Amino acid sequence: MEKKYSVKPTPIPKLISAQDLLEGKRLYQSRGCGDCHDVDGSGKTFINDPAIGTMSGANLTSGKGGILNDRTDEELAIAIRHGVGKNGRALIFMPSTDFHGMTNQDVAKLIAYLRSAPGIDKEQGEIKPGPLGRFLFLIGEIPILVSAEQIDHESNHLDSLKPTISVEYGKYVAATCTGCHGMTLVGGPIQGAPPEWPPAQNITKKGLSHYTEVSFLEAIRTGKRPDGSEIKFPMPWQSLAKLTDIELKALWLYLQSI
Structure with a gap:
C-alpha cells in the first residue's frame, strides 16, 4: 500500500x-x-x-x-x-x-x-x-x-473504439463487470464485501444458460430475472440500465463466447 x-x-x-x-x-x-x-x-x-x-x-x-x-x-x-x-x-x-x-x-x-x-x-x-x-x-x-x-503500467491505450454489436466491443464493455464477477466472470465472493453480501453470479455462457438475449437485456433494464424474481443489491442494474442497446447486445455476445 x-x-x-x-x-x-x-x-x-x-x-x-x-x-x-x-x-x-x-x-x-x-x-x-x-x-x-x-x-x-x-x-x-x-x-x-x-x-x-x-x-x-x-x-x-x-x-x-x-x-x-x-x-x-x-x-x-x-x-x-x-x-x-x-x-x-x-x-x-x-x-x-x-x-x-x-x-x-x-x-x-x-x-x-x-x-x-x-x-x-x-x-x-x-x-x-x-x-x-x-x-x-x-x-x-x-x-x-x-x-x-x-495492472501493466507500460501498456498503450486505444484512442477510440467504435461501438458495434461484436464480441470485441462486448469484451470492452464487460471490463466493467470484473470488479465483482472476477476477471474470468465466473462469479464468487465479491472482493472486500461484508459477509452478508451474496456472491456474484457466474455470467459466462454456462451461468446465463436460462437467459436469451431478449431476457438478458430486459433483466438489465428492469431489474427482474426471467422467472420474475428481483435482482437485488449489490448488483448495480440501475447503473447498467444506462448502457445502450449496442453495448448490451455486444456484452451478451461476449458473455456467450466464454
Missing part, C-alpha cells in the same frame, strides 16, 4: 461539446462510478466494517475537499485507468482493473463531464483497511485493494 508507481502520462483530448458532456455523464452513470463517488461525484463511504475496513470514494468535484482543481486531465486518467494517485501512491480500493482498457476518447468524455459538473463542498471520507481486509489482501483474496499492483 505504500509502494510508489511511475506511470507515463497519455495525452487526453480536450472535449467540450454538449454531446461529449452528455456521453461523459452516461459513462459515469453506466460504469458504476456513483457507487463509490456518489451520484453527484462528491464521494461517499461505501464500506464501513470494523474487520474489512472503511472505504470512501474521493470528491471528484471542484468544491472544497474535491480533487478536481488539483489534477490535470492526464493525472485523472492515470487515477482512473492505473489506480495511481498524483503522488505516485496506489489508490486504495479503486477498481482500475475495470477501467484500464478504457479508450482515450471515453476517458476524455468522462473527465469533461466531471469538470462541467457543479462543485460540491465535502471533505474526503476515511480510507482505512481493517485487519481482516489487510489479511485477505496479503493472501490474494482482495487484489482490488491495490489494483495498481495488478
Whole structure:
C-alpha cells in the first residue's frame, strides 16, 4: 500500500461539446462510478466494517475537499485507468482493473463531464483497511485493494473504439463487470464485501444458460430475472440500465463466447 508507481502520462483530448458532456455523464452513470463517488461525484463511504475496513470514494468535484482543481486531465486518467494517485501512491480500493482498457476518447468524455459538473463542498471520507481486509489482501483474496499492483503500467491505450454489436466491443464493455464477477466472470465472493453480501453470479455462457438475449437485456433494464424474481443489491442494474442497446447486445455476445 505504500509502494510508489511511475506511470507515463497519455495525452487526453480536450472535449467540450454538449454531446461529449452528455456521453461523459452516461459513462459515469453506466460504469458504476456513483457507487463509490456518489451520484453527484462528491464521494461517499461505501464500506464501513470494523474487520474489512472503511472505504470512501474521493470528491471528484471542484468544491472544497474535491480533487478536481488539483489534477490535470492526464493525472485523472492515470487515477482512473492505473489506480495511481498524483503522488505516485496506489489508490486504495479503486477498481482500475475495470477501467484500464478504457479508450482515450471515453476517458476524455468522462473527465469533461466531471469538470462541467457543479462543485460540491465535502471533505474526503476515511480510507482505512481493517485487519481482516489487510489479511485477505496479503493472501490474494482482495487484489482490488491495490489494483495498481495488478495492472501493466507500460501498456498503450486505444484512442477510440467504435461501438458495434461484436464480441470485441462486448469484451470492452464487460471490463466493467470484473470488479465483482472476477476477471474470468465466473462469479464468487465479491472482493472486500461484508459477509452478508451474496456472491456474484457466474455470467459466462454456462451461468446465463436460462437467459436469451431478449431476457438478458430486459433483466438489465428492469431489474427482474426471467422467472420474475428481483435482482437485488449489490448488483448495480440501475447503473447498467444506462448502457445502450449496442453495448448490451455486444456484452451478451461476449458473455456467450466464454
